[in-house]
Amino acid sequence: MRVLFFIIIVCFTSTPLMSQVDQNCNSFYLIRHAEKIRDNTLDKNPHLTQDGLARAEKWKEVFKNVKIDKILSTNLHRTIETVLPLAQSRGLKINYYTPSEVFYENFSRHNIKESVLIVGHSNTIPQFMNTLIGEDYYNEIEDNNNSNLYIVHKCSLEKSTHTLLYIN
Numbered sequence: 001m002r003v004l005f006f007i008i009i010v011c012f013t014s015t016p017l018m019s020q021v022d023q024n025c026n027s028f029y030l031i032r033h034a035e036k037i038r039d040n041t042l043d044k045n046p047h048l049t050q051d052g053l054a055r056a057e058k059w060k061e062v063f064k065n066v067k068i069d070k071i072l073s074t075n076l077h078r079t080i081e082t083v084l085p086l087a088q089s090r091g092l093k094i095n096y097y098t099p100s101e102v103f104y105e106n107f108s109r110h111n112i113k114e115s116v117l118i119v120g121h122s123n124t125i126p127q128f129m130n131t132l133i134g135e136d137y138y139n140e141i142e143d144n145n146n147s148n149l150y151i152v153h154k155c156s157l158e159k160s161t162h163t164l165l166y167i168n
Contacts, residue, residue: 026108027115028132029066030125030150031059032141033078048081055146060085062149062167063117070111072097073119083119099124104131108154125150133162 034052037043048056063086071087073079075096087094097103099120104127120128125148126138132152141148147166154160 024113025153025155026111026113027067028111028118028152028154029063029068029116030118030120030129030152031082032122032125032146032148033076033119034059034082034146036078045076045078047077052078052146053081056082056085058167059083060089067115068092068117069114070095070116071119072116074099074121074124079119079121083117086117099128101127101131104128108132129162133160137162138164 033048034055035049036052037046037049040046059082068086068090071083071092072095073083075098080094083094086092097118107128118125118128122141122143122145126140129138129150129152130136132154138150147168149165149167150162151165152160152162
């Protein structure tokens with residue numbers, strides 16, 4: 001398992017999408033929150049499970065060599081807890097956002113020359129990605145999948161490259 005994780009990290013950090021943000025380019029990294037507690041269906045704001053807390057630490061390692069200028073999260077325990085280890089290790093503030101088409105459409109224009117990590121949900125991250133790339137390409141994330149890493153690299157408002165990695 002550690003070997004597979006190491007291989008993924010090496011491939012991930014050697015891809016051109018991981019290079020420093022160019023003068024006029026943006027890099028956006030989107031992840032779904034880690035595993036949440038599911039024992040109370042009435043709890044709309046659950047915390048992370050022990051596996052989820054471990055995944056949050058893993059995300060910190062995944063992004064260890066990646067330039068991150070800003071972190072965005074929805075204002076819920078599970079998303080905040082997912083990105084908290086990385087934010088604390090970098091001394092970065094977690095900025096809150098509310099998922100919406102208007103927010104997605106204006107996002108690139110307000111984050112020029114930045115590398116941004118965005119944490120969201122199974123139904124919001126794919127929508128966000130599709131808006132960023134201008135194409136209906138990504139489907140909703142399966143409920144048991146907390147491992148997807150979506151990457152968008154944009155050097156103009158029209159042109160972008162994108163990829164999806166599975167970080168187990």
